[in-house]
Each structure stands twice: as C-alpha cells, then as structure tokens.
Amino acid sequence: MSEQPVATVAPTGLDALVRRLVRGGNRLSQAAAALAAVAMASLFMLMLAEIVARNLYSRSLGFSWEISGYLLGAVIFLGSGWTLRNGRHIRIMLLLEHAGPRMRRGLDLIATLIAVLVVGQLIHAFSIMTWQSWANGVVSSTSEQFPLVWPRLAILLGLVVWEIQLLLRVLVLCLAPRLLNFDERQLETMS
Numbered sequence: 001m002s003e004q005p006v007a008t009v010a011p012t013g014l015d016a017l018v019r020r021l022v023r024g025g026n027r028l029s030q031a032a033a034a035l036a037a038v039a040m041a042s043l044f045m046l047m048l049a050e051i052v053a054r055n056l057y058s059r060s061l062g063f064s065w066e067i068s069g070y071l072l073g074a075v076i077f078l079g080s081g082w083t084l085r086n087g088r089h090i091r092i093m094l095l096l097e098h099a100g101p102r103m104r105r106g107l108d109l110i111a112t113l114i115a116v117l118v119v120g121q122l123i124h125a126f127s128i129m130t131w132q133s134w135a136n137g138v139v140s141s142t143s144e145q146f147p148l149v150w151p152r153l154a155i156l157l158g159l160v161v162w163e164i165q166l167l168l169r170v171l172v173l174c175l176a177p178r179l180l181n182f183d184e185r186q187l188e189t190m191s
Contacts, residue, residue: 018176025168026085032161033082036075039154043071063144070151077158081165109173112166119163126156 050064083089096104130152132138139145172179 015176018171018179022168022172022179025081025164028161029081029085029165032078032158035154036078036082036158039071039074039078043068043075046071063142063146066140066142066144066146070146070154073151074154074158077155077162080158081161084162084165084169105173105177109170112169112173116163116166116170119159119166123156123159123163126152126159130156 046061046064046068050061050068053059053061095107099107130149133147133149133152138148140148169180
C-alpha cells in the first residue's frame with residue numbers, strides 16, 4: 001500500500017500576513033539577541049580584566065562595576081524578545097499542565113495581555129528617563145560620570161523588541177495559534 005502525499009492547505013491572506021509579521025518579529029528579536037550576546041561578551045571581558053587587575057596589580061578598575069551593571073541590564077532586556085519567542089521565559093506550569101488546549105491558550109492569552117500592559121508601562125517610564133537623560137545630559141553619580149542615556153537607550157530598545165514580540169504572540173494566539181511553536185524554517189515552508 002503506497003502512502004498518499006499530504007495535501008497542504010493554501011494560506012489565507014490573513015494567515016500569510018500573520019506569518020510575515022512573525023518572521024519580521026523573529027528577525028528583530030534575533031538582532032536584539034545578537035546585541036545582547038555582544039553585551040554579554042563585553043561583560044565577560046570586563047570582569048576578566050577586573051580579576052586580572054586585582055590579582056596582578058592589586059588595583060580595581062574603577063569603572064568596571066558600574067559598566068558591568070549597565071551591560072547586565074542590556075543583556076537582560078535585549079534578550080527578552082528572543083527568549084519569549086523561543087519559549088524560554090520561566091513559567092509556572094501548575095495550571096497549564098492540568099488544562100485542556102483551549103484553556104491553556106486562554107490562560108496564555110491572559111498572561112500575555114498582562115505582560116503587554118506591564119512592558120508597556122516600562123517602555124513609557126524608560127522613554128521618559130531616556131529622553132530626560134539625553135535632554136539634560138544626566139550622568140552617573142560615580143567619578144566616571146558615565147552618560148546614562150546609553151544604558152537606558154539599550155534597555156528601552158530591548159523593552160520595545162520584547163513588546164513587539166508580546167503583541168505578535170497575542171496576534172498569533174487569537175488568529176493563528178498553530179504558528180505558536182514554529183521556528184523560522186517551518187514558517188518559510190508553510191508560505
């Protein structure tokens with residue numbers, strides 16, 4: 001008995017639009033994650049330099065702790081969109097494990113909508129802080145007087161990418177739930 005090929009369903013206009021938006025969001029999240037990786041590598045090099053300076057020269061690099069904090073913030077927020085897209089955020093599965101597919105999707109939608117609101121508030125706050133840092137030339141209170149606009153801008157960028165990924169998740173949950181766990185290669189073959 002020979003196997004019959006599985007017929008693929010041609011995507012509707014809305015389905016194709018959602019897939020294009022998801023692909024664009026994925027690329028944006030990957031770019032932000034690449035910046036997070038650069039920040040992580042920089043953080044590693046800075047901490048390594050601090051260890052060498054302390055052990056070989058008995059001196060600390062005065063700026064290392066301040067800059068490492070800024071880099072850590074950049075790593076966390078620039079990587080958040082990618083982390084969400086790849087299902088790597090920490091989740092409490094107690095309810096989801098015992099719920100059916102429709103209930104899981106409903107709970108996921110509620111949690112995602114709450115996250116949209118929270119991240120939206122963070123974007124609002126960081127937008128104001130970043131603008132004030134730029135307009136007023138705000139610098140850190142340390143002796144290095146590092147301009148605070150740059151770390152705040154990196155965090156703001158990460159928050160915006162995360163919000164886009166959250167909004168795309170809401171869109172997919174509502175209009176195309178079968179696209180939730182697809183990677184880029186699967187999205188391309190479904191076009």
